[in-house]
Amino acid sequence: MKFRRSGRLVDMTHYLMEHPHQQVPLTYFSERYESAKSSISEDLSIIKEIFESRGIGSLETAAGASGGVVYIPSASRDYSGQILRDLCEKLEDPGRLLPGGYLYMMDIIGAPSLVQAIGRIFASHYRNAQVDAVMTMATKGIPLAYAVAGHLNVPVSIVRHEHRITEGSIVSINYVSGSKKRIQTMSLARRSLKPHSNVLIIDDFMKAGGTVRGMMDLVHEFQSTVAGIGVLTEATHAEEPLVQDYVSLTRLSQVDERGSRIKVEVGNIHD
Amino acid sequence: MKFRRSGRLVDMTHYLMEHPHQQVPLTYFSERYESAKSSISEDLSIIKEIFESRGIGSLETAAGASGGVVYIPSASRDYSGQILRDLCEKLEDPGRLLPGGYLYMMDIIGAPSLVQAIGRIFASHYRNAQVDAVMTMATKGIPLAYAVAGHLNVPVSIVRHEHRITEGSIVSINYVSGSKKRIQTMSLARRSLKPHSNVLIIDDFMKAGGTVRGMMDLVHEFQSTVAGIGVLTEATHAEEPLVQDYVSLTRLSQVDERGSRIKVEVGNIHD
Known part of the structure; x- marks a missing residue:
């Protein structure tokens, strides 16, 4: 199923919230949405900005072949x-x-x-x-x-x-x-x-x-x-x-x- | 704080997930994001489509003065x-x-x-x-x-x-x-x-x-x-x-x- 950015943002937010403190490889998302890794990276930077500005938590990204993203819930x-x-x-x-x-x-x-x-x-x-x-x-x-x-x-x-x-x-x-x-x-x-x-x-x-x-x-x-x-x-x-x-x-x-x-x-x- | 659509989608998804089975008035979101109710309605229809197509749950909207939206988690x-x-x-x-x-x-x-x-x-x-x-x-x-x-x-x-x-x-x-x-x-x-x-x-x-x-x-x-x-x-x-x-x-x-x-x-x- 092909997703537009708006749909990806909704689904990724949901997915990350359901999987706190778990490393999710970028390839997982790029396959899930049939989207380029560069688009996924941009999506994640939008989510990161909102999560951090709203005090929801942080997204930590690890670079490299095993690179991925981890959602860490926090409380401001x-x-x-x-x-x-x-x-x-x-x-x-x-x-x-x-x-x-x-x-x-x-x-x-x-x-x-x-x-x-x-x-x-x-x-x-x-x-x-x-x-x-x-x-x-x-x-x-x-x-x-x-x-x-x-x-x-x-x-x-x-x-x-x-x-x-x-x-x-x-x-x-x-x-x-x-x-x-x-x-x-x-x-x-x-x-x-x-x-x-x-x-x-x-x-x-x-x-x-x-x-x-x-x-x-x-x-x-x-x-x-x-x-x-x-x-x-x-x-x-x-x-x-x-x-x-x-x-x-x-x-x-x-x-x-x-x-x-x-x-x-x-x-x-x-x- | 003024939000663009992408930011609103992330924050609304998070908010709805944290408040299942609760009626949220559209005015709540329009004040939260300093956005017109028509924009909020469009955001919600995007979220609704993704939630339903992914089997995450449904969004039920009630019209009228007390109108609002309720997120109902489901399991496909x-x-x-x-x-x-x-x-x-x-x-x-x-x-x-x-x-x-x-x-x-x-x-x-x-x-x-x-x-x-x-x-x-x-x-x-x-x-x-x-x-x-x-x-x-x-x-x-x-x-x-x-x-x-x-x-x-x-x-x-x-x-x-x-x-x-x-x-x-x-x-x-x-x-x-x-x-x-x-x-x-x-x-x-x-x-x-x-x-x-x-x-x-x-x-x-x-x-x-x-x-x-x-x-x-x-x-x-x-x-x-x-x-x-x-x-x-x-x-x-x-x-x-x-x-x-x-x-x-x-x-x-x-x-x-x-x-x-x-x-x-x-x-x-x-x-």
Whole structure:
């Protein structure tokens, strides 16, 4: 099928968005559209200009015989600032307060478009970190982890508290839940993370950091390294946190259950 | 910022892809690009033609003062046929066989691009079903449910076996796990599904259908209706299944643990 430039631009934009962080050879596009490589190059420079000026992402081109183009989604500071301020405002709704000072967050984690935006922000932050896999803890971290992994084009490893017979052999470790000082177990299917991976840990909530600390230990059990740690919300905590290098999108600085007041600010991602 | 047609096409394609199943007024685009509505209409007809000819989806335009355009992602029969045949082949790998005749599937559920494709296939199938929410059971259904919900632009409700203090009041029901004939409990946070919703149930695996049957009962507890039921893999089962109207993408027709053979075919979605 022969395409005019306008049609190519629409189809290429769609294709690139569906294939982030993947090298696409120019020959792929020139065959797809029966067009000269020089025309494809011009198309790509138009897309690149728009993606960059709109803060959508960047297109990186590699020259040479194996030359191609890679779309790297990003989130501009304006974009993420807007998303994060809205998120803080939503989190400050006193209607979220549950007995024990817990916050109801499933409406936020249950909204796919917001979760995708959060995924884009984390993926943008770690876009040059050579991430091979994203790890998270079931259950609430899962949607966030997929949104990040989708933008980075890497697989997800889901850590669980309980064992499942449908996962084959597993690796388990004990860890101390930071805030409750209770020894718990977490496990990951042996097959679900390749050894020597560089792993980005994503979780929805971090208080003392015990769960994240456990996941870091689990990463090492797989002869792998930690590429980074991203949490949606961190709570301020009286003691020294068990984790130092992490990126938080929001910070719960005050939960006053009796006065029904919650104070939430943008996390350290914009520091 | 003033845009030429080529730039508008790139940016509009991106915008529409990020906002599926949402009405976008033409004035939004004409202000965004400082362009006449007539130019925007021409742009949209180019995008529409490409989206339709490539099987990406359709653009539906509504005339009048509140006129606008809605992008509805779809999956052509060619596209879904290819994805599903590849999936069957992957599932037939005897290396997946676990003791008890279970299959290891986390590599499939752990691959975001494949999960997105599966989500697009389900979302395309139910695109006219007026879905208000997607419901799934923790844990393995979650990635699939989000991929479907993202394409339909609706929220996700996650049903669990155990209660969580961070969810506020919950609605619980007992159900009979079909294959094991065991009474179990499933629950959903009261806040996580609006009453009078039309709910699409998505799960990774269905054997006798007890879990799906339980979710259907739970939907009714929320004064809601079932828009449809989609499962990634169904296993053939000796008894009459507890659920009739469902859509399966793949069907596990034979698991021979001793001979290390698995037979998988495309499910009823293409019947």
